[in-house]
Amino acid sequence: MSDSIVIAHGGDLSHQSGGTNRVSAFASGLAAKGHDVTLVAPEPDGTLPDRLEALDTSFVSVPNSGVVDQPIRAAAIARRARSQANDSGGTVQFEHSTLGGVGQFFGEREYVLDMHDLAFASPLYGDLPLGSAVQRVIRGIEGRAVRSASAIVVVSENMRRLVREEWDLPAEKIRVIPNGYFADTVRPYRADETVSGRVTFLGTLHPKLDTTAIYEIAALPEVEEMVVIGSGAKEEELRDGKEERGLDALRIEGHLPDDEAFRLLSRSAVAINPQHRSSLQRASSPVKIYYYAALGLPMVLSAGPSVAAKLDDEGAAKTVQSDGSFVTAVQNVLSDETQRSEMRATAERLADEFSWSHRVASLSEVYESV
Structure with missing residues (x-):
């Protein structure tokens, strides 16, 4: 393949999230490895991450307010991505299967498809009017995308299994490259002292977040602060629940700049990720978990994602099955300083392999092998 790569993404790259971090990590990382990278995305409404400053960008003025657009x-x-690739003789990398399916409709072939999730199974479409019909259409679009791609990248082994089963694809066509963390982002906070009794959740407050677990943790006598950092669909529910239940220990910070977010997170006694179980939850690769590990934080995590199982196996986290008590697991870890010390040391040891620099090296290998 050509050294020229056009990465196409349908979201606003100035809105930092796990998905946009993946795109910016891949784009900046491939450029650092000598590829000629052009990033095609909607016109941002804010400031782009510094890592994208040196990249060639081609922004498109399009509505960007939601599903309807x-x-x-x-x-x-x-x-635009197809036009850029034709001009440079390059390869298109589509971020998300729905965008890849639309690209295939316009004649693009032999592209790299980076699948963050399975779109048709998402409640984003299922909760719409005539949701089941919309999901069938989305599944058809995704099917076009995976069949025309020269290589498919997914975020977990569970996701690879779902994609293979859904569209009967050969295993060699699909490469697993999980999410990761930016080492430079967390490096200044690794030596911060722990605040006794602080439990923290960092991430998008999406529908699969188990808010009941957060309320129950905030009510524990061992908990001084249950800190929630992030915004999303569940934020209003959490604020209402805090008031209704009189949970003074529950701090809902909303979205914070990285410096404030990581300063709060890094001093936590325990970091958590309570999720409702589903096939998509099991196939996910939660970015927050990689940051928890990079900061050496003891973790209590809902079982499902591959990285949660790995951290549990190694002793850096406690995973909770769907029939288990998340709040009891948090209470047990908070009550055992020796265990937390061992979990911190293990998380720090494992963290290096989770960095974006390792993930980008794997993606570069995909381009070399296709």
């Missing part, structure tokens, strides 16, 4: 946005991004 997606077809228009996807068509504009896919056509």
Whole structure:
């Protein structure tokens, strides 16, 4: 393949999240490895991450307010990416299967497809009017995307299994590259002292977040602060629940700049990720967990994602099955300083392999082998 790569993404890259971090890590990392990278995305409404400053960008003025705008946005991004690749003789890398399917409709072939999740199974579409019909359409679009890709990248082994089973694809076509963390982001906070009794959740407050577990943790006598950092669909529910239950220990910070977020997180006694179980939850690769590990934090995590199982096996985390008590697991870890010390040391030992620099090296190998 050509050293020229056009990465197409349908979201606003100035809105930092696990998904946009993955895109910016891949784009900046491939450029650092000598590839000629152009990033095609919607016109941002904020400031881009510093890591993207030196990249060639081609921003498209499209509506970017939600699901209703997606077809228009996807068509504009896919056509611009195809045009850029034709001009440079490069390869397109589509971020998300729906965008890849639209690109295939416009004639793009032999591209690299980076699948963050399975779109058709998402409640984003299932909760719409005539949701089941919409999901069937989305599944058809995803099917076009995976069949025309020269290589598919997914975030976990569980995701690879789902994609293979759904579309009967050969294993060698799919490469697993999990999410990761930026080492430079967390390095200044690794030596911070622990605040006794602080439990923290960092991440998007999406529908699969188990808010009941957060309320119960905030009510524990061992907990001084249950800190929630992030925004999303569950934020209003959490704020209402805090007031209704009189949970003074529950701090809902909303979205914070990295410096404030990591300063709070790094001093936690325990970091958590309570999730409702589903096939998509099991196939996910939660970015927050890699940051927890990089900061050497003891973790209590809902079972499901591959990285949670690995951290549990190694002793850096406690995972909770769907029929288990998340709050009891948190209470047990908070009550055992020796255990927390061992978990911290193990998390720090494992963290290096989770960095984005390792993930980008794997993606570069995909381009070398296709």
